[in-house]
Amino acid sequence: MQKLRKITAPYMLILPAFILYTSIMFIPALENIRISFTNWDGLSQTYDYISYHNYAQIMKDQDFWNAIFVTFKIVILVILIQQTFGILLAVILEKNTRKNVFLRSLFFIPCLLNTVVVGLIFSYALNVNFGILNNFFNNIGLQKLASIDWLGDARYASWAIVMTIVWQYSGYSSLLYLGALKDIPKELYESCELDGASPWQRFWKITFPLISPALTLNCLITLIGTIRLFDIPFVLTNGGPAKATQTIAMLLYRDTFHYRNAGRGAANATILMAIIIVFSVIQTWYLRKREVNM
Amino acid sequence: MRRDISYWIYKILKILFVSIFSIAIIYPLLVTIMISLKPVEVFTMNPLGFTTQIRLENYIDAWVKGKISIMLLNTIIVTFMTIVIVILFASPAGFALSKLKIKGEKLIYNYFLLGLIIPIQAVMIPLMKLSNMTNMTNKLSTLIIIYSGWLLCFPILLYTGFYKSIPTEVIEAARIDGCNVFSLFRRIIFPMTKSANLMVAIFTGMVPWRDFFIPLIFTTENTKRTLAIGLFNFQGSYFNDWTIIFAMVVLMSLPLILLYLFSQKAFISGVMAGSIKG
Numbered sequence: 218m219q220k221l222r223k224i225t226a227p228y229m230l231i232l233p234a235f236i237l238y239t240s241i242m243f244i245p246a247l248e249n250i251r252i253s254f255t256n257w258d259g260l261s262q263t264y265d266y267i268s269y270h271n272y273a274q275i276m277k278d279q280d281f282w283n284a285i286f287v288t289f290k291i292v293i294l295v296i297l298i299q300q301t302f303g304i305l306l307a308v309i310l311e312k313n314t315r316k317n318v319f320l321r322s323l324f325f326i327p328c329l330l331n332t333v334v335v336g337l338i339f340s341y342a343l344n345v346n347f348g349i350l351n352n353f354f355n356n357i358g359l360q361k362l363a364s365i366d367w368l369g370d371a372r373y374a375s376w377a378i379v380m381t382i383v384w385q386y387s388g389y390s391s392l393l394y395l396g397a398l399k400d401i402p403k404e405l406y407e408s409c410e411l412d413g414a415s416p417w418q419r420f421w422k423i424t425f426p427l428i429s430p431a432l433t434l435n436c437l438i439t440l441i442g443t444i445r446l447f448d449i450p451f452v453l454t455n456g457g458p459a460k461a462t463q464t465i466a467m468l469l470y471r472d473t474f475h476y477r478n479a480g481r482g483a484a485n486a487t488i489l490m491a492i493i494i495v496f497s498v499i500q501t502w503y504l505r506k507r508e509v510n511m
Numbered sequence: 512m513r514r515d516i517s518y519w520i521y522k523i524l525k526i527l528f529v530s531i532f533s534i535a536i537i538y539p540l541l542v543t544i545m546i547s548l549k550p551v552e553v554f555t556m557n558p559l560g561f562t563t564q565i566r567l568e569n570y571i572d573a574w575v576k577g578k579i580s581i582m583l584l585n586t587i588i589v590t591f592m593t594i595v596i597v598i599l600f601a602s603p604a605g606f607a608l609s610k611l612k613i614k615g616e617k618l619i620y621n622y623f624l625l626g627l628i629i630p631i632q633a634v635m636i637p638l639m640k641l642s643n644m645t646n647m648t649n650k651l652s653t654l655i656i657i658y659s660g661w662l663l664c665f666p667i668l669l670y671t672g673f674y675k676s677i678p679t680e681v682i683e684a685a686r687i688d689g690c691n692v693f694s695l696f697r698r699i700i701f702p703m704t705k706s707a708n709l710m711v712a713i714f715t716g717m718v719p720w721r722d723f724f725i726p727l728i729f730t731t732e733n734t735k736r737t738l739a740i741g742l743f744n745f746q747g748s749y750f751n752d753w754t755i756i757f758a759m760v761v762l763m764s765l766p767l768i769l770l771y772l773f774s775q776k777a778f779i780s781g782v783m784a785g786s787i788k789g
Binding site: 228230235237249260305309310330331337339342384416417470479482483494 | 515517518521525528529532533535536537538539540542543546558559596599600601603604606607608611612613619622623625626627628629630631632633634635636637638639640641643656657659660661663664667691692693696717720721723724738739740742743746753756757760763764767768771775778779782783
């Protein structure tokens with residue numbers, strides 16, 4: 218008995234976590250794929266298998282391709298702007314002076330806020346009549362920009378989403394780059410200084426090449442995190458106007474709860490999961506490759 | 512040292528960028544706080560400007576009308592229980608995976624790793640089906656179980672890495688003294704991992720405290736909802752009264768920001784740890 222306990226003990230330590238994870242995540246994820254081949258409405262006891270019909274419907278659906286376009290547009294804009302801001306802030310605030318430490322911890326505050334909170338702040342800040350941004354443009358005399366209805370005009374609504382995400386996560390991004398900057402040997406900068414290089418040259422010749430692995434990694438992290446975007450457009454624009462901010466995750470919410478078509482919602486979720494898995498595999502592959510090189 | 516024109520241009524651009532960025536971050540937050548303190552009449556006349564007329568009753572209104580008491584309690588219960596369950600389940604698993612001899616260790620590790628890439632939307636519909644079948648909607652325990660299962664994987668990987676850094680001699684000494692695996696873990700290993708526990712607590716706690724997707728789907732009664740969803744519904748019913756909405760916004764955000772100001776290091780490492788999860 219004592220012996221048996223010794224052998225099984227390690228497994229007993231894993232078992233609770235194993236059961237919880239398997240029943241909440243793993244089995245439901247498989248179940249979701251199964252449901253995606255049915256016409257279940259989300260409520261009734263019975264449903265039929267309809268093979269790949271849901272997927273065929275989705276592929277023919279204009280809304281799906283719109284959601285793919287919207288999602289990737291937001292993802293790409295967020296990556297471009299947020300990584301630029303993140304790198305700039307990290308480079309500028311690199312030295313541990315009191316002012317820099319203060320600013321860094323200040324810029325981190327937005328990412329502690331709840332998405333509903335951020336959504337509400339921005340639905341006020343971007344309001345066309347009394348919002349902060351339009352008011353600001355008005356004050357500095359840029360009437361063209363001041364009359365843009367960020368939340369109500371389909372041409373600009375995705376920019377409103379991008380601004381909100383960038384506002385919330387730039388400080389966070391900069392901390393990820395700060396870690397990479399700390400690893401750059403100081404001698405490189407010193408020898409650069411002796412050669413009389415300008416800050417501009419120093420950035421492109423030394424800093425940028427040396428933080429580019431971190432850049433790739435952060436782009437992948439932002440990509441994987443933003444593809445499943447739901448909360449911000451849900452609160453800020455509710456997918457509108459004219460579906461201009463309807464992401465993939467919002468589409469599957471709509472199919473499941475508004476159209477009462479859980480089968481199709483599940484098919485959408487499966488597609489979303491497949492996209493995320495593809496990019497996660499790329500991320501893992503990249504991390505492994507980098508470990509080998511280092 | 513030679514300081515030519517490009518140096519000064521760089522200097523000026525740097526200051527300009529940081530100033531604009533600081534204003535862009537702080538100004539919306541300041542406006543939010545200012546509006547939350549204004550009487551409605553002042554707000555309609557002068558929404559963005561400063562004012563000396565302060566109406567603190569906005570906060571009382573928000574607290575009462577927003578039914579914050581019950582939702583705050585729910586949020587605290589759900590957050591706290593999720594943290595406890597995740598630590599109690601993940602820590603032993605991480606310990607076993609890193610320090611004990613088990614067959615298929617790599618396989619189990621990768622199985623948990625897979626949990627990082629399953630998006631919550633992909634399990635939403637089956638979990639909804641399950642909770643309807645078992646009459647588990649509108650229960651705080653449902654939220655706790657879902658959050659725990661969802662957030663469990665990353666802490667397991669974190670603990671596995673953390674325990675690897677603990678010297679094996681400590682364990683062998685305890686073994687020789689006749690400790691079995693369970694008491695070894697409870698008496699020696701668990702107390703050694705305070706910093707990892709704190710990191711996991713912050714990483715885990717941030718999600719139920721702020722999340723709004725899961726309560727949106729699994730609760731329908733206001734008495735069972737958490738703050739995030741409460742705020743969302745509140746702005747639906749008071750959608751023009753920004754003074755009270757923003758009072759609720761400030762009330763909701765304050766606890767986390769205060770905690771952050773007191774333990775910045777722990778918070779930053781806890782939140783950053785989650786970035787690998789994406």
